[in-house]
Amino acid sequence: MISGLTSAAPVAIVIFLVTIGLVIARPRRLTEARAALIGAAVMVLAGLVAPVDAATNVAGHWNVLLFFVGLTGAAAVAERSGLFEALAGTSARLSGGQPRRLLVAVVIAGAVVAALLSNDAAALALTPVVYVLVTRFGLEPLPYVLACTFVADAASLALPVSNPVNVIVTADLGISAISLAPVLLPAALAAVVALLGCLLVIYRRDLPSASPILPATDSWVSWSGIPRPLLASFGVAVMIFAVASALDLPLGLAMTVAWLLLLVVERLGGRLVGPLSGIGWSLLVFVAAMGVLVDGLSSAGVTAWLASLVLGPVRDTPAAVMAVSAAAGAVGANLFNNLPAAFVLADAVHGAGLGAASAHAAAIGTIIGADLGPNLTPVGSVATLLWFVLLRQRGLEVSTWSYIRIGLIVTPTTILAALAVGLLLGVPR
Amino acid sequence: MSDVRRVLVALAGAEDPALVPELAGVLGPGFPTLEIRLLHVVDSGPRALLPIGPLPGRGPWPKPPDAAIQQRMADAEDEGSTALLATWRDRFSAGLPGATISTEVRRGQPEHEIIAGTKEYRAQAVVLCPRPRTGATESGPRSVGHVARFVVDHAPVPVVLMRHPA
Numbered sequence: 001m002i003s004g005l006t007s008a009a010p011v012a013i014v015i016f017l018v019t020i021g022l023v024i025a026r027p028r029r030l031t032e033a034r035a036a037l038i039g040a041a042v043m044v045l046a047g048l049v050a051p052v053d054a055a056t057n058v059a060g061h062w063n064v065l066l067f068f069v070g071l072t073g074a075a076a077v078a079e080r081s082g083l084f085e086a087l088a089g090t091s092a093r094l095s096g097g098q099p100r101r102l103l104v105a106v107v108i109a110g111a112v113v114a115a116l117l118s119n120d121a122a123a124l125a126l127t128p129v130v131y132v133l134v135t136r137f138g139l140e141p142l143p144y145v146l147a148c149t150f151v152a153d154a155a156s157l158a159l160p161v162s163n164p165v166n167v168i169v170t171a172d173l174g175i176s177a178i179s180l181a182p183v184l185l186p187a188a189l190a191a192v193v194a195l196l197g198c199l200l201v202i203y204r205r206d207l208p209s210a211s212p213i214l215p216a217t218d219s220w221v222s223w224s225g226i227p228r229p230l231l232a233s234f235g236v237a238v239m240i241f242a243v244a245s246a247l248d249l250p251l252g253l254a255m256t257v258a259w260l261l262l263l264v265v266e267r268l269g270g271r272l273v274g275p276l277s278g279i280g281w282s283l284l285v286f287v288a289a290m291g292v293l294v295d296g297l298s299s300a301g302v303t304a305w306l307a308s309l310v311l312g313p314v315r316d317t318p319a320a321v322m323a324v325s326a327a328a329g330a331v332g333a334n335l336f337n338n339l340p341a342a343f344v345l346a347d348a349v350h351g352a353g354l355g356a357a358s359a360h361a362a363a364i365g366t367i368i369g370a371d372l373g374p375n376l377t378p379v380g381s382v383a384t385l386l387w388f389v390l391l392r393q394r395g396l397e398v399s400t401w402s403y404i405r406i407g408l409i410v411t412p413t414t415i416l417a418a419l420a421v422g423l424l425l426g427v428p429r
Numbered sequence: 430m431s432d433v434r435r436v437l438v439a440l441a442g443a444e445d446p447a448l449v450p451e452l453a454g455v456l457g458p459g460f461p462t463l464e465i466r467l468l469h470v471v472d473s474g475p476r477a478l479l480p481i482g483p484l485p486g487r488g489p490w491p492k493p494p495d496a497a498i499q500q501r502m503a504d505a506e507d508e509g510s511t512a513l514l515a516t517w518r519d520r521f522s523a524g525l526p527g528a529t530i531s532t533e534v535r536r537g538q539p540e541h542e543i544i545a546g547t548k549e550y551r552a553q554a555v556v557l558c559p560r561p562r563t564g565a566t567e568s569g570p571r572s573v574g575h576v577a578r579f580v581v582d583h584a585p586v587p588v589v590l591m592r593h594p595a
Contacts, residue, residue: 128498131476132505138442138513142475205560208443213512 005301012048012300015039016293020340023286033282036289043296054292061291063252064164064171068283070255071161074237075121076278077262080271081226083234084113084126088133089220097137097211103199106130106144110151111192115158116238119371120280122152136219138212143203146406147195149375154195154414156371158188160251161241164283165342165370167251172346173363178245183364183426187418191372194417198410233265287339294343298351303344307352311362315354318361319427325349325362326419329369330411334376342370357428364426368418376411433462437552438521439543439580440469442513444558448591449524452556455589456525463528467517468546470539471506510534540579547584555580556589568592 019039023032043049049057058065078084091105110130114122127148134144156163160170160177166184170177223231237258244254266273297303310328314320325345332341349362436456456463514532521530533550535542547555557580559573573581573590581588 128502131502135502135505135509138509140441140443140472140475142472145475212442212516213509215512 005305006299008046008048009300009302009305011046012043012296012302015042015046015048016297016302016340019293020337023337023340031282033285033289036286036293040289040292040296043293046296048296048299049292053295057291057295058288061171061288063250064167065284065288066250066252067167067255068164068287069279070252070257070259071118071164072120072280072283073259073276073278074255074262075117075125077230077259077266078117078121078234079125079278080273081230081266082221083226084129085221086223086226087113087126088129089222092133092137092215092220093217097214099137099139099207099209099211100200102134102137102139102211103143103147103203103207104196106133106147107151107192107196107199110148111155111158111188114152114155115162115188118161119152119156119163120283122155123149126152136213136215139208140206143199143206147199150195150199150407150410150414151192153372153375154191154418155188157184157191157367157418159185160245161255162188163367163371164287165338166367168287168339168342169346169363169366169370172343173350173359175360175363176248177251178248180360180364180367180426181245183422184367186425187364187368187421190417190421191414194414195410198413202406202409227265227269229265230262230269233262237262290340290343294340294347297344298347303348304351306344307348311349311352311354311358315352315358318357319423321354321358322361322365322368322422322427323419325365326369326415326422327365329366329371330373330376330415331369333370333373338370338374341373342366345370361422361427364422365419368415368422372411372415372418375414376407433464434554435464435466435550435552437466437468437543437547437550437555439539439546439555439557440467440513440517441539441558442469442509442517446520448558449520452589452591453525455591463525465521465525465528465530466546466550466552467514467521467530467532468543469510469514469532469534470542470546471510471534471536472539473537476502506536507534540576540583543576543580544583544585547586552586554587554589555584556591559590559592 016039019035019042022030022035022039026032026035040049040054044051044054087109091102091109095101095105110122110126113126127145130144130148131141134141153163156166159181160166166180167177169175170180240258240261241251241254244251294303310324311321314324329338329341329345332338332345335341345366346363349359349366352362354362434456438452511534514534518530518532521528533546535546543555543557546552557577559577572592577588577590581590
């Protein structure tokens, strides 16, 4: 038996890996939330996590879970309000349809949405809007669609609100989420600038000098279509979050209050949708179940073993801890999925008993790796291969390489840019 | 041989407008009837890539593909394609007076759809720019993009690759 691992470790590892396999492969349309729930249940039935500990684990994540309710709810209000269309309209007007300027505008719009409303909002809600935008200009949408997908992750380092990974890592390590912002905000900026540089170089010969079509300026959605009170309440929501962060209040509570405010203003404005419409329930269940699964790995000594293996040799050198954590986060995100990778790494770092400076560096490194790592291919690597197989089965042939090569260039570049800033600002001298 | 020459011109959209007079020079006089089909293929690849369906790489995705979003994207494709082909139709009508111009929009993988469109139209030649987006005028390695390369390999009729005028 490897030192540190208990006799239950092989069972825990198999349950975890099979669960991740089910999450990725989705056999018979099994959702990722159900797959994770089944995995968590098996972990409990196998005696690796006591039922009461599983319940405590889920309850202990109340702040994170509440945060996701508020975040996905607020993003849904933003989507319904036409905020993304208005943002696209502004990008269209400011760029004048000049393809390079439009690419820059899309990256900036994506960065703002990802930073304030999460990477999922940018990837899920903004990307189709960008597709519509560039298609109306008669441009080939691929560079813009990929820009949107990539910037969703590159900018998601910025704030706690920008990526579920950020909240999971800081909550599990007991670090004030906003305390990392002075490092992660500049790191996000570096990653976005690096991304933009990569895209402009990669597509330097593919973007025409002018758009083939110039739709009338007034054909674009404008901000006047969004009710003023709702627009103002988005500003108030951001302020609520900023004040709660500054006072170190539970962010889940702040986010939920902000979401409820938006919901009330939306309903007062006459938009009657189900109040729970748009909430990412599957994300919630997935996160809760993943906490229990990782608890099982932890009790079997797997995460502690991983910590000694990965962080042991460098534990007293914060700069090395940050670099190794970033690499581990990126590898984990590409091997399976970034959320489980963040959970496992956070638990490993937590159990490694690092000093304050090293723990701080590990949190920054893990966030950089797990946030930016999945971009190695547009949708995550091993998983992507399965996805391409699925596409082919549906009769859609995709020129795989033309997509993957972009990620192979962009991901290492953005990680290195963010890591350089992290090492510069996040390691005590 | 028929007096009618049917030519299919595949357009990505961003080609140089000088393509028309140059093509007129290549086709030359001598045929009483010239029928030109302008084909634009909406590439299905980027839309298939959009992260609005279940993607396994990053986090669980909170919502399934949305029919309304799909419809908005399809509408934008229709609007863009129609406007593109209308612009090019005007250019061809002006540059090749007397020719009968028709247009067609197809959806799918461009190289496959160009071949299918060529066969269905029973074109006698297919015309396209080897790298319509780059404006490259030079010949040499990599001067022919993957779409044009595929068409050269698979077209059942002569293929005319129009490089942009210098």
